[in-house]
Amino acid sequence: MKIPASEWKRKAVHAGMGLFALALRWLTWKQAASCALAALLFNLLVMPRIGRGIYRDGAGRRDVGIVAYPAMVLLLILLFRGSQLPIAAAVWGMMAFGDAAASVLGRTVGGPTLPWNPEKTWIGVFSNWAFGGAAAVAIFGFVAARLEPEAVAILVCGAGLFAFFESVRTGLDDNLVPALPTAFFLAWVSLPASSAAGHEARPSLWLALALNAFVAALAYRARSVSVSGSLAGALVGTAVLAAGGWGAYAVLWGFFLFGTIASRVGYREKEKRGTAQTAQGRRGAAHVVANCLFGALIAVLSSFQANWGLAFSACFAAALADTLATEFGSLYGKSAFSPLGGGTLPVGTPGAVSWPGLAAALAGAASIAVMASVVGLLPARGVPVVAAAGFGGALAESVANVLGRRFGLRLDHEFANALNTFVGALLAIEIWLTLAKGALYLPVEG
Numbered sequence: 001m002k003i004p005a006s007e008w009k010r011k012a013v014h015a016g017m018g019l020f021a022l023a024l025r026w027l028t029w030k031q032a033a034s035c036a037l038a039a040l041l042f043n044l045l046v047m048p049r050i051g052r053g054i055y056r057d058g059a060g061r062r063d064v065g066i067v068a069y070p071a072m073v074l075l076l077i078l079l080f081r082g083s084q085l086p087i088a089a090a091v092w093g094m095m096a097f098g099d100a101a102a103s104v105l106g107r108t109v110g111g112p113t114l115p116w117n118p119e120k121t122w123i124g125v126f127s128n129w130a131f132g133g134a135a136a137v138a139i140f141g142f143v144a145a146r147l148e149p150e151a152v153a154i155l156v157c158g159a160g161l162f163a164f165f166e167s168v169r170t171g172l173d174d175n176l177v178p179a180l181p182t183a184f185f186l187a188w189v190s191l192p193a194s195s196a197a198g199h200e201a202r203p204s205l206w207l208a209l210a211l212n213a214f215v216a217a218l219a220y221r222a223r224s225v226s227v228s229g230s231l232a233g234a235l236v237g238t239a240v241l242a243a244g245g246w247g248a249y250a251v252l253w254g255f256f257l258f259g260t261i262a263s264r265v266g267y268r269e270k271e272k273r274g275t276a277q278t279a280q281g282r283r284g285a286a287h288v289v290a291n292c293l294f295g296a297l298i299a300v301l302s303s304f305q306a307n308w309g310l311a312f313s314a315c316f317a318a319a320l321a322d323t324l325a326t327e328f329g330s331l332y333g334k335s336a337f338s339p340l341g342g343g344t345l346p347v348g349t350p351g352a353v354s355w356p357g358l359a360a361a362l363a364g365a366a367s368i369a370v371m372a373s374v375v376g377l378l379p380a381r382g383v384p385v386v387a388a389a390g391f392g393g394a395l396a397e398s399v400a401n402v403l404g405r406r407f408g409l410r411l412d413h414e415f416a417n418a419l420n421t422f423v424g425a426l427l428a429i430e431i432w433l434t435l436a437k438g439a440l441y442l443p444v445e446g
Contacts, residue, residue: 010054011100018096021089025143029081036074068175086144090136091183094162098132117169133159170415202245212237228285236292244299247375255316262327290414291319309377311425317368317390318424324364329357351401365390393424
């Protein structure tokens, strides 16, 4: 596919701006944030007058991607300042060089498209990973003035996550989606292992794989999942069981069973209203990935950390809270409303909430929190934290949908589901550490 000259210019500028990440070796975080803020204001106020030649829509008032880029860099610098500033620089490198390579090579080389996003190709994803990973390693090593083999491995894995997140259809600009989750995972995984993390005996990978293959076959026969859902579920279950142990596996199954039952309750009535799950409630791969990906990644990448069970449980508390809110809210809610105010909305509208739905969401989050405590993933004092975080994560999805609609954006349903699990995990960590400190916790302090 031929790329227009304006797109070549756009990608050259996009990648070239990534070279400024090298300056983070000498700049303080305040100086770096001031530069990023200046770039944001320039793109907001000046670019519409002098730079429309690189806009994708020359008739538009502003270009979302051109504004989102410096905004995300500014946010990275503010969140990962101090000793973690090299992480912000590395992710900036992924944004600059990985994204540019994916666009150029994905469009010029072409090839098979992704099963989860036919608008993007495998060539684009692997180009993003390769160039973004190389840039992240080089920039991190320069800014940090050191580069251990372990850091290289972590950064390459992070670049793979970044490439995957960017390949997912979200309804948002690509600059807004992959950077933050990648940066948080890099920061989390790079923390030193804690002796308080616990060393529960975990089954072997082969036992976990065999067990989950058998369970997936049973779930398919029970018409709870589709073929793709059974395969994705087997992979997620294997990862959670092998890395997180039997307690984490029980939480995963608690989410699946409660969610499946909720989908079956009143299915015919929900079908009449147009709010029922498709395919008679059978979950597919997209549903599994959206609701379980972050939890599985936490189990695999962070199970050596003291608070990994807190974040893991909060992911599934948010996922179940959202599922129950949708299923019972659409069944029993007589009217719905926006969580940001603004009057009533039709039941089933993305982002709309109802009082029965909110009650179901809180019950779902609390049930996962209690289960996580019973199986040993959480201390008893962590139950209200996970319950609150799960409820907050589910509510965050509704808020994101409402805000997206106000700004003319339509969030992809599966992306919105994944968003609530990510927010749930972050909220749980924030609440936990804030309570422990007795004051608001900021990520750069830890």
